[in-house]
Amino acid sequence: MRATLANAARANALRSEAMDLRDTPDEAAFRAELRTWIEDNLPEELQGHRGGAARFEGEEMRAWSRALYDAGYSGLTWPKEYGGGGAPYTHQAIFLEEMARAEAPPHVGVIGLGMAGPTIIAHGTEEQKSRYLAPILSAEEIWCQGFSEPGAGSDLAGVRTSARLEDGHFVVDGQKVWSSFAHLADHCILLTRSDPESSRHAGLTYLIVDMKAPGVEVRPLTQITGEAEFNEIFFSGVRVPAENLLGDVGGGWQVAMTTLLHERGTLGFALQAALEVQVRKLAALARDRGADPLQRDRIAREWIEMQAVRFTNYRSLSQLVKTGMPGPEGSISKLVWSEANQRVTKLALELLGPDAALWDGSAPYGGYWQYQQLRSRGNTIEAGTSEVLRNIVAERVLGLPKSR
Amino acid sequence: MDFTFTPEQEALREQAREFLSANPEPSWQQLAELGWTGVSVAEEDGGVGLGFVEEAVLLEELGRALYKGPYLSTVGLLLPALPSELQAEVAAGETSWTLAFGPLVPDLDTADRVAIVAGDGIYELEGAEREVLETTDETRPLGVVRGGEPGRRLADAEALDVLRPRSLAALAIEACGVARRALEYAIEHAASREQFGRRIGVYQAVSHPLADAYTRLELARSLSLWAAWCVAEADEQAPVAAAAAKSFAGEAAVQVCETAIQVHGGIGFTWEHVLHRLYKRALWIESFAASGSSLRAEVAAYVLEGKKAPGPSPEPVLTQGG
Numbered sequence: 157m158r159a160t161l162a163n164a165a166r167a168n169a170l171r172s173e174a175m176d177l178r179d180t181p182d183e184a185a186f187r188a189e190l191r192t193w194i195e196d197n198l199p200e201e202l203q204g205h206r207g208g209a210a211r212f213e214g215e216e217m218r219a220w221s222r223a224l225y226d227a228g229y230s231g232l233t234w235p236k237e238y239g240g241g242g243a244p245y246t247h248q249a250i251f252l253e254e255m256a257r258a259e260a261p262p263h264v265g266v267i268g269l270g271m272a273g274p275t276i277i278a279h280g281t282e283e284q285k286s287r288y289l290a291p292i293l294s295a296e297e298i299w300c301q302g303f304s305e306p307g308a309g310s311d312l313a314g315v316r317t318s319a320r321l322e323d324g325h326f327v328v329d330g331q332k333v334w335s336s337f338a339h340l341a342d343h344c345i346l347l348t349r350s351d352p353e354s355s356r357h358a359g360l361t362y363l364i365v366d367m368k369a370p371g372v373e374v375r376p377l378t379q380i381t382g383e384a385e386f387n388e389i390f391f392s393g394v395r396v397p398a399e400n401l402l403g404d405v406g407g408g409w410q411v412a413m414t415t416l417l418h419e420r421g422t423l424g425f426a427l428q429a430a431l432e433v434q435v436r437k438l439a440a441l442a443r444d445r446g447a448d449p450l451q452r453d454r455i456a457r458e459w460i461e462m463q464a465v466r467f468t469n470y471r472s473l474s475q476l477v478k479t480g481m482p483g484p485e486g487s488i489s490k491l492v493w494s495e496a497n498q499r500v501t502k503l504a505l506e507l508l509g510p511d512a513a514l515w516d517g518s519a520p521y522g523g524y525w526q527y528q529q530l531r532s533r534g535n536t537i538e539a540g541t542s543e544v545l546r547n548i549v550a551e552r553v554l555g556l557p558k559s560r
Numbered sequence: 561m562d563f564t565f566t567p568e569q570e571a572l573r574e575q576a577r578e579f580l581s582a583n584p585e586p587s588w589q590q591l592a593e594l595g596w597t598g599v600s601v602a603e604e605d606g607g608v609g610l611g612f613v614e615e616a617v618l619l620e621e622l623g624r625a626l627y628k629g630p631y632l633s634t635v636g637l638l639l640p641a642l643p644s645e646l647q648a649e650v651a652a653g654e655t656s657w658t659l660a661f662g663p664l665v666p667d668l669d670t671a672d673r674v675a676i677v678a679g680d681g682i683y684e685l686e687g688a689e690r691e692v693l694e695t696t697d698e699t700r701p702l703g704v705v706r707g708g709e710p711g712r713r714l715a716d717a718e719a720l721d722v723l724r725p726r727s728l729a730a731l732a733i734e735a736c737g738v739a740r741r742a743l744e745y746a747i748e749h750a751a752s753r754e755q756f757g758r759r760i761g762v763y764q765a766v767s768h769p770l771a772d773a774y775t776r777l778e779l780a781r782s783l784s785l786w787a788a789w790c791v792a793e794a795d796e797q798a799p800v801a802a803a804a805a806k807s808f809a810g811e812a813a814v815q816v817c818e819t820a821i822q823v824h825g826g827i828g829f830t831w832e833h834v835l836h837r838l839y840k841r842a843l844w845i846e847s848f849a850a851s852g853s854s855l856r857a858e859v860a861a862y863v864l865e866g867k868k869a870p871g872p873s874p875e876p877v878l879t880q881g882g
């Protein structure tokens with residue numbers, strides 16, 4: 157064992173791969189350049205917006221997304237051959253951190269960049285790649301996701317929206333829910349049941365659907381905040397060309413898993429960066445309006461937990477960079493973030509006192525905290541409920557017997 | 561940015577785990593032969609010339625094994641404040657130390673020598689009487705020292721700025737080791753124990769608290785490793801990182817042990833099962849140096865008023881001439 161320690165000492169002396177939480181020179185340069193770029197290019201009116209999908213409707217958001225694209229910041233980790241940056245995951249993490257710190261809105265193609273694009277890169281034909289990927293990066297085309305249904309929420313294998321193959325087309329009938337951006341979208345990644353005799357994970361087929369096709373109807377769903385961030389989508393006899401099939405007929409489940417892997421994989425850093433901003437604003441609020449010792453204790457708790465999420469993400473990311481597989485601890489970041497964001501926003505309301513009951517223009521800070529607090533209730537439901545995520549940790553990380 | 565252990569550090573962990581499982585009560589001399597007492601001691605003083613990240617790897621494994629002896633006291637609480645010839649003695653396994661950080665001093669039964677904070681310096685305490693007190697955690701006794709006087713001056717009191725984050729980080733990472741072992745027992749039990757005809761781990765009333773225990777532990781570990789790295793690199797964030805880590809990890813270890821006891825049912829509540837020993841160590845760590853809530857008061861001052869968080873000075877055990 158002394159030999160092991162001596163080996164460790166030698167390796168350490170080389171400093172080639174020792175633990176180091178600082179940016180490498182390359183990362184520091186990327187961060188500095190990006191920070192300057194954001195300062196120079198982010199229009200003031202887009203900064204620090206309270207959030208919600210409504211903000212994506214204006215032309216200025218497309219212009220901002222286009223500017224990100226022109227500067228080479230869209231699809232940083234996508235392969236270069238598809239117009240991406242071919243950059244390491246650490247750059248993507250730095251990008252998300254800096255964007256959040258500047259309170260810059262994200263690229264409008266959230267679903268395209270994070271879910272549809274990576275799925276097409278993994279499973280698409282060459283024609284599909286050349287047709288769909290570039291307009292995602294340039295924000296010319298917006299995507300939405302059609303997975304959940306009234307009868308298939310956490311239990312996605314219960315999908316019933318049907319796709320019938322009929323002279324070179326899939327004819328799609330059914331209903332999808334909780335679809336963000338559907339009211340703006342050009343395309344939908346749609347999970348359908350192509351074999352009516354099948355059940356559960358078999359017989360599912362993954363399609364790319366033109367949202368402007370006849371028979372597609374989008375109805376906004378007004379949520380707890382009063383905004384319509386997501387939608388229902390109805391499909392009535394929608395004809396989808398056979399070449400819009402992604403993966404194999406009947407192989408939709410595997411393709412969908414790629415999408416969800418990317419949804420959760422790329423999410424961690426965006427969430428952590430958003431939580432950093434939230435805790436920073438909470439501290440500013442406490443300085444502004446005062447906090448008693450018990451409230452100070454809870455603020456410290458949230459700051460500590462935010463750092464814990466941050467360094468857990470760093471551990472997972474470092475493992476991903478080194479081995480190609482994220483560490484198991486990465487699976488907890490969305491779970492922890494969602495509950496932290498709920499506590500932070502509720503604590504902010506407590507600091508606001510009776511003003512917490514005011515809304516929007518009548519409220520201090522333009523109603524930022526009231527909106528954030530209500531919106532946060534969705535955090536433990538969207539992109540995998542906390543119950544499902546705890547099952548995943550219990551079964552896949554801890555190796556406990558399956559509950560079903 | 562690279563937040564992973566090197567292959568050498570991983571190998572060290574594996575070997576430490578194997579060694580401690582084969583030798584649950586190693587002597588100080590045995591630890592010295594392994595190089596563990598001199599990890600951060602310079603090579604010219606007979607040490608290995610590594611740093612606190614490697615010591616953290618060992619502290620975590622020692623916590624997991626509920627090691628009884630003066631490693632935390634010597635290496636975690638005092639080592640960098642010792643002059644180099646005394647560090648050489650530690651590396652050689654000739655002496656072990658403890659630091660009277662407050663009135664209750666750890667490992668007085670096993671540590672050879674005692675250091676105290678007195679006035680403007682850290683001194684060796686000479687001629688004092690030791691009384692070892694009964695403690696809930698039998699693997700880490702506390703005691704008091706009476707009489708005696710400051711002998712050799714070991715370091716200026718400023719050394720406490722280095723010692724405090726180091727000791728908090730050491731306690732935090734040790735807590736992670738304790739919690740890890742408790743969680744392992746709980747998972748093993750939930751995956752094998754059958755009730756109502758099924759293994760109890762299938763019930764979400766059992767599996768979800770275990771998922772939460774894992775989550776708390778991994779968060780605690782991320783904070784503790786952050787703190788350990790800051791201590792190793794003398795990073796300016798070391799004081800706040802260590803306060804955050806000890807605050808979170810101390811409480812998390814207690815919670816994880818409580819979940820483990822609950823999941824075990826009656827057997828988890830018995831003297832016979834090892835869980836209560838892990839639990840008592842977790843409670844010991846949570847109460848030692850500074851509790852989670854008092855550390856959060858420091859973190860709040862850092863976050864809200866930008867105060868550097870050196871924390872309150874340790875209560876002097878002896879004042880000069882007293």
